[in-house]
Amino acid sequence: MIRLGYPCQNLVIPASTSHTLRLAGVSDKARVYPIVEKNLANLETILRWNAQRGIEVFRIGSSLVPFASHPLFPYDWAVEHAPRFQRLQALIRDLGHRLSMHPGQYVNPASPNPQVVEASLAELRYSARVLSLLDAKEGVLILHLGGAYGHKDATVRRFVEVLRGEQEILRFLALENDERTWTVEEVVVPAGALGVPVLVDAFHHRLNPGRLTLPAALALALPTWSGRPKIHISSQAAAKSAGAHADYIAPEDWRTLAEALNGRDADVMVEAKEKDRALFGLRRLIRHEEAQGSNCPPRASELSSGAFR
Numbered sequence: 001m002i003r004l005g006y007p008c009q010n011l012v013i014p015a016s017t018s019h020t021l022r023l024a025g026v027s028d029k030a031r032v033y034p035i036v037e038k039n040l041a042n043l044e045t046i047l048r049w050n051a052q053r054g055i056e057v058f059r060i061g062s063s064l065v066p067f068a069s070h071p072l073f074p075y076d077w078a079v080e081h082a083p084r085f086q087r088l089q090a091l092i093r094d095l096g097h098r099l100s101m102h103p104g105q106y107v108n109p110a111s112p113n114p115q116v117v118e119a120s121l122a123e124l125r126y127s128a129r130v131l132s133l134l135d136a137k138e139g140v141l142i143l144h145l146g147g148a149y150g151h152k153d154a155t156v157r158r159f160v161e162v163l164r165g166e167q168e169i170l171r172f173l174a175l176e177n178d179e180r181t182w183t184v185e186e187v188v189v190p191a192g193a194l195g196v197p198v199l200v201d202a203f204h205h206r207l208n209p210g211r212l213t214l215p216a217a218l219a220l221a222l223p224t225w226s227g228r229p230k231i232h233i234s235s236q237a238a239a240k241s242a243g244a245h246a247d248y249i250a251p252e253d254w255r256t257l258a259e260a261l262n263g264r265d266a267d268v269m270v271e272a273k274e275k276d277r278a279l280f281g282l283r284r285l286i287r288h289e290e291a292q293g294s295n296c297p298p299r300a301s302e303l304s305s306g307a308f309r
Contacts, residue, residue, distance in 0.1 A: 004268050005269045006055075026072050033075070044088055056096065057267045110162065139172045201234075213260075214257070218260050234271040247274045
């Protein structure tokens, strides 16, 4: 069984878990507090909306508590927003949804710069704390390895050493391949050393496959998960640089992933500009092909219409 998810915001309602503010205002509790409350309230709204439509996988925006890991953050967010987190925890337990977080590219625990390492750990600890407060049983904290810094073996050693004792982070951590530097085959090494799973991004793999086909990459990564594996899917945006995400998922990209999965269960995060709308487009494609066979592909207009939700 494939479960589809989408990241950070809902475009139909609309609602976002990523409202933020400028860094200059982060020390002002009167400005920060209502933004956090809004993000948490929107998370509840999105999860209830998702549940009504059979969506059980969602990625929370990293700015749920904006600048929470910054030294100037003005209050103990975990304590002061505890009632809201407790309400969400009960809801998530009832719905059985799977949540994730994905810190941005500035998070580089293997950096040779101690200040970057310190800031990266602070951001990862914040993200893991959010998932813990939500009691996210199948929660996933997704992380790229970052730069290679001229020597991949040394970078892997630093990455593992920095994270080895971070138990709350490791509880949720999954390592992802990227489109330029680290292949699935390379990511497996630090993941194995830390005892965490490998998340395959099929689009990144297409751009940076190393020696492996997609079926081979999945065969290497899927056994690293103790529960349902997570996978990312996206498509190339036309007339944009390699790696730019399209609005929707191209049918051929879904077929390539589905063939490589070969009937295995997975949770698939739809990384597309149209968020929930792209998820419904992919859901319509899957239903269409199950009903009629892949020899009768739907028209592009059908993938972005409101039909068959």
